[in-house]
Amino acid sequence: MALGPKIPEQIARLRADLRIGLPILLRDGAEMALALATETLSAERLADLRALGGPITVAVTARRAETLRARAYDGDLARILLPKDADLTWVQAIADPSLDLISPMKGPCHTDREGDAAFHRAAITLCKQAHLLPAAVVLPVASAPEFPALPPLDLMAVGEHLSDASPLTKVAAARVPLAVSEAGRLHVFRPKDGGDEHYAVEIGRPDRAKPVLSRLHSACFTGDLLGSLKCDCGPQLRAALAQIGTEGHGVLLYLNQEGRGIGLANKMRAYALQDQGFDTVEANHRLGFEDDERDFNIGAEILRSLGFSAVRLMTNNPGKLEMMRAAGLDVAEHVPLKVGRNAHNTAYLDTKSLKSGHLL
Numbered sequence: 001m002a003l004g005p006k007i008p009e010q011i012a013r014l015r016a017d018l019r020i021g022l023p024i025l026l027r028d029g030a031e032m033a034l035a036l037a038t039e040t041l042s043a044e045r046l047a048d049l050r051a052l053g054g055p056i057t058v059a060v061t062a063r064r065a066e067t068l069r070a071r072a073y074d075g076d077l078a079r080i081l082l083p084k085d086a087d088l089t090w091v092q093a094i095a096d097p098s099l100d101l102i103s104p105m106k107g108p109c110h111t112d113r114e115g116d117a118a119f120h121r122a123a124i125t126l127c128k129q130a131h132l133l134p135a136a137v138v139l140p141v142a143s144a145p146e147f148p149a150l151p152p153l154d155l156m157a158v159g160e161h162l163s164d165a166s167p168l169t170k171v172a173a174a175r176v177p178l179a180v181s182e183a184g185r186l187h188v189f190r191p192k193d194g195g196d197e198h199y200a201v202e203i204g205r206p207d208r209a210k211p212v213l214s215r216l217h218s219a220c221f222t223g224d225l226l227g228s229l230k231c232d233c234g235p236q237l238r239a240a241l242a243q244i245g246t247e248g249h250g251v252l253l254y255l256n257q258e259g260r261g262i263g264l265a266n267k268m269r270a271y272a273l274q275d276q277g278f279d280t281v282e283a284n285h286r287l288g289f290e291d292d293e294r295d296f297n298i299g300a301e302i303l304r305s306l307g308f309s310a311v312r313l314m315t316n317n318p319g320k321l322e323m324m325r326a327a328g329l330d331v332a333e334h335v336p337l338k339v340g341r342n343a344h345n346t347a348y349l350d351t352k353s354l355k356s357g358h359l360l
Contacts, residue, residue: 007161010153012193015130021045024126025144026119027152032144035059035123038095038135043088049139056082057112058094059120060135064288067097070109079112079120082137095135097286098269101276118155125162129195131263134288165295166191168198170305178203180245189302196256200302201241204249211310211332213250215240216299216320218257221264230271231348232340239339240314251306253299260284261293279351291356296320300327316358 005013014024021040026033036045038058049056057079060068065078072078080094093103123136144152155162168189178184180203187200206212217240223233237252244250259267266287273283281291300323303311310330313321314337324331338360341349352358 007153007158008166008193010151011126011129011158011161012195014153015126018126018132018136019130023049023145024123025141025152026122026155028116028118028155031119031140032142032152033119033138033140034145035119035126035136035138037123037127037130037132038091038137039127039132041088041091041137046088046091046137049137052139052141052145054139054141055112056137056139057120058082058091058135058137059117059124060095061124061288063285063290064095064097064135065109065111067100067286068094068109069107071111071113073111073113074117074120077117077120077124078109079117079138080109081112091137095133095288096269098272100286122153122155122158122162128262128289128293131258131266133266133269165298165301166193166195168192168298168301168305171197176201178241178245180241181248183248187302187306189305198256198298198302199254200306201252201254202306203241203244203251206249206251206308208307208309211312211330212303212308213244213247213314213335214303214308214311215244215252215314215337216255216296217252218255218260218294221258222267229342229344231345235340236337239337243314243335251303251308253302255294255296255298257294257298260289260291261295262287262289274348279355280348281351281355292319296323297327300324300329303329316360318357318359 017024018037021042023034023036060078062072062076065072070078070080093099093106120138123138124134127136128134168191171188171190173187176184176186183204185202189198217237220233222228223231224237227234240252258264269287270283273286310332312333312335313331314335316337321331349360353360
Protein backbone atom coordinates (compact mmCIF):
# COMPACT_ATOMS: atom_id res chain seq x y z
CA MET A 1 0.00 0.00 0.00
CA ALA A 2 1.36 3.40 -0.99
CA LEU A 3 0.51 4.92 2.39
CA GLY A 4 2.45 2.25 4.29
CA PRO A 5 5.97 2.83 5.64
CA LYS A 6 8.91 2.46 3.30
CA ILE A 7 12.02 0.67 4.55
CA PRO A 8 13.81 3.79 5.98
CA GLU A 9 10.60 4.79 7.76
CA GLN A 10 10.10 1.28 9.07
CA ILE A 11 13.66 1.22 10.41
CA ALA A 12 13.05 4.52 12.22
CA ARG A 13 9.91 3.11 13.87
CA LEU A 14 11.71 -0.07 14.88
CA ARG A 15 14.39 2.03 16.60
CA ALA A 16 11.66 3.84 18.51
CA ASP A 17 10.08 0.51 19.52
CA LEU A 18 13.40 -0.74 20.89
CA ARG A 19 13.82 2.44 22.96
CA ILE A 20 10.48 1.89 24.72
CA GLY A 21 11.02 -1.83 25.24
CA LEU A 22 8.80 -3.26 22.51
CA PRO A 23 9.79 -6.33 20.49
CA ILE A 24 10.58 -6.00 16.80
CA LEU A 25 10.17 -8.64 14.12
CA LEU A 26 12.92 -9.44 11.61
CA ARG A 27 12.72 -11.66 8.54
CA ASP A 28 15.45 -13.22 6.43
CA GLY A 29 14.00 -15.29 3.61
CA ALA A 30 11.67 -17.84 5.17
CA GLU A 31 13.07 -17.38 8.68
CA MET A 32 11.92 -14.86 11.30
CA ALA A 33 13.04 -13.74 14.73
CA LEU A 34 11.90 -11.46 17.53
CA ALA A 35 14.40 -9.06 19.07
CA LEU A 36 14.32 -6.75 22.08
CA ALA A 37 16.96 -4.35 23.37
CA THR A 38 18.47 -5.64 26.61
CA GLU A 39 18.57 -2.11 28.05
CA THR A 40 14.79 -1.64 27.87
CA LEU A 41 13.80 -5.26 28.36
CA SER A 42 11.36 -5.92 31.21
CA ALA A 43 11.01 -9.05 33.33
CA GLU A 44 7.46 -9.48 32.02
CA ARG A 45 8.54 -9.41 28.39
CA LEU A 46 11.44 -11.77 29.08
CA ALA A 47 8.92 -14.22 30.57
CA ASP A 48 6.66 -13.80 27.53
CA LEU A 49 9.62 -14.48 25.28
CA ARG A 50 10.45 -17.67 27.18
CA ALA A 51 6.81 -18.77 26.91
CA LEU A 52 7.11 -18.83 23.12
CA GLY A 53 9.72 -21.60 23.42
CA GLY A 54 12.96 -22.02 21.54
CA PRO A 55 16.55 -21.01 22.28
CA ILE A 56 17.03 -17.37 23.29
CA THR A 57 20.39 -15.73 22.69
CA VAL A 58 21.83 -12.45 23.91
CA ALA A 59 23.64 -10.74 21.04
CA VAL A 60 26.61 -8.57 22.05
CA THR A 61 29.40 -7.02 20.01
CA ALA A 62 32.81 -8.63 19.85
CA ARG A 63 34.12 -5.71 21.95
CA ARG A 64 31.74 -6.54 24.81
CA ALA A 65 32.33 -10.27 24.32
CA GLU A 66 36.03 -9.73 24.92
CA THR A 67 35.30 -8.28 28.36
CA LEU A 68 32.95 -11.21 29.12
CA ARG A 69 35.50 -13.72 27.80
CA ALA A 70 32.80 -15.04 25.47
CA ARG A 71 33.81 -16.52 22.13
CA ALA A 72 32.73 -14.33 19.19
CA TYR A 73 32.37 -17.05 16.56
CA ASP A 74 30.71 -14.59 14.18
CA GLY A 75 33.65 -12.19 14.13
CA ASP A 76 31.93 -8.92 14.94
CA LEU A 77 29.51 -10.31 17.52
CA ALA A 78 28.81 -13.14 19.93
CA ARG A 79 25.51 -14.98 20.44
CA ILE A 80 25.43 -15.87 24.14
CA LEU A 81 23.00 -18.67 24.97
CA LEU A 82 20.55 -17.62 27.68
CA PRO A 83 20.72 -20.09 30.61
CA LYS A 84 17.39 -21.55 31.70
CA ASP A 85 17.68 -20.02 35.16
CA ALA A 86 18.87 -16.58 33.99
CA ASP A 87 16.69 -13.65 35.03
CA LEU A 88 16.48 -10.05 33.85
CA THR A 89 19.32 -9.01 36.14
CA TRP A 90 21.62 -11.55 34.47
CA VAL A 91 20.62 -10.45 30.98
CA GLN A 92 21.18 -6.77 31.68
CA ALA A 93 24.48 -7.45 33.47
CA ILE A 94 25.69 -9.18 30.31
CA ALA A 95 25.12 -5.97 28.34
CA ASP A 96 25.91 -3.22 30.85
CA PRO A 97 29.52 -2.84 32.02
CA SER A 98 28.44 -0.50 34.82
CA LEU A 99 27.11 -3.66 36.49
CA ASP A 100 30.37 -5.59 36.16
CA LEU A 101 31.42 -4.82 39.74
CA ILE A 102 27.93 -5.54 41.10
CA SER A 103 27.49 -8.79 39.17
CA PRO A 104 31.02 -10.10 38.57
CA MET A 105 30.04 -13.79 38.29
CA LYS A 106 28.28 -14.00 34.92
CA GLY A 107 30.22 -16.75 33.22
CA PRO A 108 31.16 -18.94 31.73
CA CYS A 109 29.22 -17.58 28.74
CA HIS A 110 28.40 -20.28 26.21
CA THR A 111 28.04 -18.89 22.71
CA ASP A 112 26.26 -20.24 19.66
CA ARG A 113 28.34 -21.03 16.60
CA GLU A 114 25.68 -22.69 14.46
CA GLY A 115 23.55 -20.99 11.82
CA ASP A 116 23.56 -17.39 10.66
CA ALA A 117 23.88 -14.25 12.79
CA ALA A 118 22.03 -11.86 10.47
CA PHE A 119 19.18 -11.25 12.93
CA HIS A 120 21.59 -10.57 15.77
CA ARG A 121 23.72 -8.23 13.66
CA ALA A 122 20.65 -6.24 12.56
CA ALA A 123 19.36 -6.03 16.13
CA ILE A 124 22.69 -4.70 17.43
CA THR A 125 22.85 -2.13 14.63
CA LEU A 126 19.34 -0.90 15.46
CA CYS A 127 20.22 -0.67 19.17
CA LYS A 128 23.28 1.43 18.33
CA GLN A 129 21.21 3.72 16.13
CA ALA A 130 18.70 4.10 18.97
CA HIS A 131 21.59 5.14 21.28
CA LEU A 132 21.00 2.13 23.50
CA LEU A 133 23.60 -0.33 24.73
CA PRO A 134 24.57 -2.50 21.72
CA ALA A 135 22.98 -5.72 22.91
CA ALA A 136 19.71 -7.53 22.19
CA VAL A 137 17.86 -10.71 23.07
CA VAL A 138 16.87 -12.67 19.98
CA LEU A 139 14.42 -15.55 19.58
CA PRO A 140 13.73 -17.35 16.27
CA VAL A 141 9.99 -17.81 15.62
CA ALA A 142 8.16 -20.01 13.14
CA SER A 143 5.40 -17.48 12.41
CA ALA A 144 4.70 -13.82 13.00
CA PRO A 145 3.17 -13.12 16.42
CA GLU A 146 0.09 -10.91 16.49
CA PHE A 147 1.44 -8.09 18.64
CA PRO A 148 4.04 -6.35 16.40
CA ALA A 149 2.20 -3.45 14.74
CA LEU A 150 4.56 -3.34 11.77
CA PRO A 151 5.36 -5.98 9.17
CA PRO A 152 8.68 -7.76 9.73
CA LEU A 153 11.79 -5.96 8.57
CA ASP A 154 13.00 -7.91 5.55
CA LEU A 155 16.79 -8.10 5.86
CA MET A 156 17.12 -9.19 2.23
CA ALA A 157 15.39 -5.99 1.09
CA VAL A 158 17.05 -3.62 3.55
CA GLY A 159 20.36 -3.35 1.73
CA GLU A 160 22.27 -0.18 2.60
CA HIS A 161 19.34 1.39 4.45
CA LEU A 162 20.24 -0.26 7.76
CA SER A 163 23.87 0.83 7.97
CA ASP A 164 24.07 4.00 5.89
CA ALA A 165 23.03 7.43 7.12
CA SER A 166 19.69 8.68 5.85
CA PRO A 167 19.81 11.41 3.17
CA LEU A 168 19.40 14.93 4.52
CA THR A 169 16.87 17.58 3.61
CA LYS A 170 17.43 21.27 4.28
CA VAL A 171 14.33 22.39 6.17
CA ALA A 172 15.06 25.95 7.33
CA ALA A 173 17.63 28.75 7.37
CA ALA A 174 17.69 32.22 8.90
CA ARG A 175 20.03 35.04 9.86
CA VAL A 176 21.42 34.69 13.40
CA PRO A 177 23.78 37.46 14.58
CA LEU A 178 26.54 35.90 16.70
CA ALA A 179 29.01 37.24 19.23
CA VAL A 180 31.87 36.38 16.86
CA SER A 181 30.14 37.88 13.83
CA GLU A 182 26.87 39.63 13.17
CA ALA A 183 26.86 38.04 9.71
CA GLY A 184 25.75 34.63 10.98
CA ARG A 185 23.24 32.30 9.35
CA LEU A 186 21.95 28.96 10.66
CA HIS A 187 20.94 26.15 8.30
CA VAL A 188 18.95 23.18 9.65
CA PHE A 189 19.18 19.75 8.00
CA ARG A 190 16.85 16.87 8.83
CA PRO A 191 17.39 13.19 7.93
CA LYS A 192 14.56 11.76 5.86
CA ASP A 193 14.17 8.94 8.40
CA GLY A 194 13.26 11.43 11.15
CA GLY A 195 16.57 11.11 13.00
CA ASP A 196 18.48 13.85 14.79
CA GLU A 197 18.82 17.14 12.94
CA HIS A 198 22.23 18.59 12.07
CA TYR A 199 23.18 22.25 11.70
CA ALA A 200 25.46 24.44 9.61
CA VAL A 201 26.55 27.81 11.00
CA GLU A 202 27.56 29.95 8.03
CA ILE A 203 29.43 33.16 8.76
CA GLY A 204 29.71 35.84 6.11
CA ARG A 205 29.34 34.83 2.48
CA PRO A 206 32.08 32.29 1.71
CA ASP A 207 33.11 32.09 -1.93
CA ARG A 208 31.81 28.72 -3.19
CA ALA A 209 34.65 28.63 -5.74
CA LYS A 210 37.32 28.65 -3.02
CA PRO A 211 38.15 26.27 -0.14
CA VAL A 212 35.95 27.18 2.82
CA LEU A 213 37.31 27.43 6.36
CA SER A 214 35.27 24.77 8.11
CA ARG A 215 34.97 22.64 11.22
CA LEU A 216 33.03 19.40 11.72
CA HIS A 217 32.02 19.67 15.37
CA SER A 218 30.20 16.82 17.09
CA ALA A 219 27.62 17.82 19.69
CA CYS A 220 28.93 17.68 23.26
CA PHE A 221 26.30 18.66 25.82
CA THR A 222 28.74 18.50 28.72
CA GLY A 223 31.54 20.42 27.03
CA ASP A 224 29.67 22.83 24.77
CA LEU A 225 26.91 23.80 27.21
CA LEU A 226 28.12 22.96 30.71
CA GLY A 227 31.78 23.83 30.31
CA SER A 228 32.98 20.35 31.28
CA LEU A 229 36.71 20.04 31.86
CA LYS A 230 36.79 16.33 30.96
CA CYS A 231 37.17 17.08 27.23
CA ASP A 232 38.33 19.84 24.88
CA CYS A 233 35.05 20.13 22.94
CA GLY A 234 33.81 23.44 24.35
CA PRO A 235 37.11 25.28 23.78
CA GLN A 236 37.33 23.82 20.27
CA LEU A 237 33.80 24.99 19.44
CA ARG A 238 34.44 28.52 20.64
CA ALA A 239 37.93 28.72 19.09
CA ALA A 240 36.63 27.54 15.72
CA LEU A 241 33.80 30.07 15.72
CA ALA A 242 36.21 32.82 16.77
CA GLN A 243 38.65 31.97 13.98
CA ILE A 244 35.89 31.91 11.37
CA GLY A 245 34.61 35.21 12.74
CA THR A 246 38.07 36.76 12.53
CA GLU A 247 38.50 35.69 8.90
CA GLY A 248 34.99 36.91 8.16
CA HIS A 249 33.64 33.83 6.41
CA GLY A 250 33.42 30.07 6.92
CA VAL A 251 31.13 27.25 8.02
CA LEU A 252 30.90 25.35 11.30
CA LEU A 253 28.96 22.10 11.07
CA TYR A 254 27.29 21.07 14.34
CA LEU A 255 26.57 17.36 14.01
CA ASN A 256 24.32 15.62 16.53
CA GLN A 257 26.66 12.70 17.17
CA GLU A 258 27.10 12.99 20.93
CA GLY A 259 29.81 10.94 22.59
CA ARG A 260 31.52 9.98 19.31
CA GLY A 261 28.17 8.71 18.07
CA ILE A 262 27.04 6.62 21.07
CA GLY A 263 24.65 9.13 22.65
CA LEU A 264 24.74 11.04 25.92
CA ALA A 265 23.56 8.19 28.16
CA ASN A 266 26.27 5.84 26.89
CA LYS A 267 28.80 8.65 27.13
CA MET A 268 27.95 8.98 30.83
CA ARG A 269 28.41 5.22 31.19
CA ALA A 270 31.82 5.63 29.58
CA TYR A 271 32.64 8.43 32.03
CA ALA A 272 31.70 6.16 34.93
CA LEU A 273 34.06 3.51 33.57
CA GLN A 274 36.81 6.12 33.26
CA ASP A 275 36.31 6.86 36.96
CA GLN A 276 37.08 3.16 37.54
CA GLY A 277 40.44 3.55 35.80
CA PHE A 278 39.71 2.74 32.15
CA ASP A 279 40.80 5.19 29.48
CA THR A 280 38.33 6.63 26.95
CA VAL A 281 38.98 3.94 24.31
CA GLU A 282 38.84 1.07 26.81
CA ALA A 283 35.57 2.44 28.21
CA ASN A 284 33.98 2.46 24.78
CA HIS A 285 35.12 -1.09 24.14
CA ARG A 286 33.73 -2.35 27.47
CA LEU A 287 30.39 -0.80 26.51
CA GLY A 288 30.50 -2.74 23.25
CA PHE A 289 31.30 0.17 20.95
CA GLU A 290 34.21 0.89 18.65
CA ASP A 291 36.61 3.78 19.38
CA ASP A 292 34.48 6.11 17.25
CA GLU A 293 30.97 5.40 15.95
CA ARG A 294 30.46 8.71 14.12
CA ASP A 295 29.67 9.13 10.42
CA PHE A 296 31.50 12.19 9.10
CA ASN A 297 30.03 11.68 5.64
CA ILE A 298 27.08 13.65 7.04
CA GLY A 299 29.32 16.70 7.17
CA ALA A 300 30.51 16.19 3.61
CA GLU A 301 26.91 15.91 2.41
CA ILE A 302 25.97 19.19 4.11
CA LEU A 303 28.97 21.04 2.67
CA ARG A 304 28.17 19.80 -0.82
CA SER A 305 24.53 20.81 -0.43
CA LEU A 306 25.71 24.33 0.49
CA GLY A 307 27.74 24.48 -2.71
CA PHE A 308 31.26 23.78 -1.42
CA SER A 309 33.69 21.34 -3.02
CA ALA A 310 36.90 22.21 -1.14
CA VAL A 311 37.68 22.89 2.52
CA ARG A 312 40.29 24.24 4.88
CA LEU A 313 39.46 21.87 7.70
CA MET A 314 39.94 22.79 11.36
CA THR A 315 40.62 19.53 13.18
CA ASN A 316 43.16 17.46 15.09
CA ASN A 317 41.67 14.21 13.78
CA PRO A 318 43.35 12.76 10.65
CA GLY A 319 40.28 10.55 10.20
CA LYS A 320 38.20 13.59 9.34
CA LEU A 321 40.70 14.63 6.68
CA GLU A 322 40.65 11.16 5.14
CA MET A 323 36.84 10.99 5.24
CA MET A 324 36.43 14.33 3.49
CA ARG A 325 38.78 13.24 0.74
CA ALA A 326 37.02 9.87 0.44
CA ALA A 327 33.70 11.73 0.14
CA GLY A 328 35.02 13.64 -2.86
CA LEU A 329 35.85 16.95 -1.19
CA ASP A 330 39.24 18.58 -1.71
CA VAL A 331 41.05 19.22 1.58
CA ALA A 332 43.11 22.22 0.57
CA GLU A 333 44.52 22.83 4.05
CA HIS A 334 44.64 21.18 7.46
CA VAL A 335 44.14 23.84 10.15
CA PRO A 336 45.13 22.58 13.65
CA LEU A 337 42.85 23.39 16.58
CA LYS A 338 44.90 22.63 19.69
CA VAL A 339 43.02 24.25 22.56
CA GLY A 340 41.39 23.24 25.83
CA ARG A 341 44.03 21.10 27.57
CA ASN A 342 43.73 21.20 31.37
CA ALA A 343 44.55 19.10 34.43
CA HIS A 344 41.29 17.15 34.17
CA ASN A 345 41.54 16.09 30.51
CA THR A 346 45.28 15.60 29.96
CA ALA A 347 45.03 11.80 30.19
CA TYR A 348 42.00 11.83 27.87
CA LEU A 349 43.82 13.90 25.25
CA ASP A 350 46.95 11.77 25.55
CA THR A 351 44.84 8.65 24.93
CA LYS A 352 43.25 10.22 21.85
CA SER A 353 46.74 10.97 20.56
CA LEU A 354 48.23 7.57 21.38
CA LYS A 355 45.34 5.28 20.48
CA SER A 356 43.22 7.27 18.01
CA GLY A 357 45.99 9.10 16.18
CA HIS A 358 44.81 12.62 16.95
CA LEU A 359 47.44 15.27 16.29
CA LEU A 360 47.75 16.74 19.76
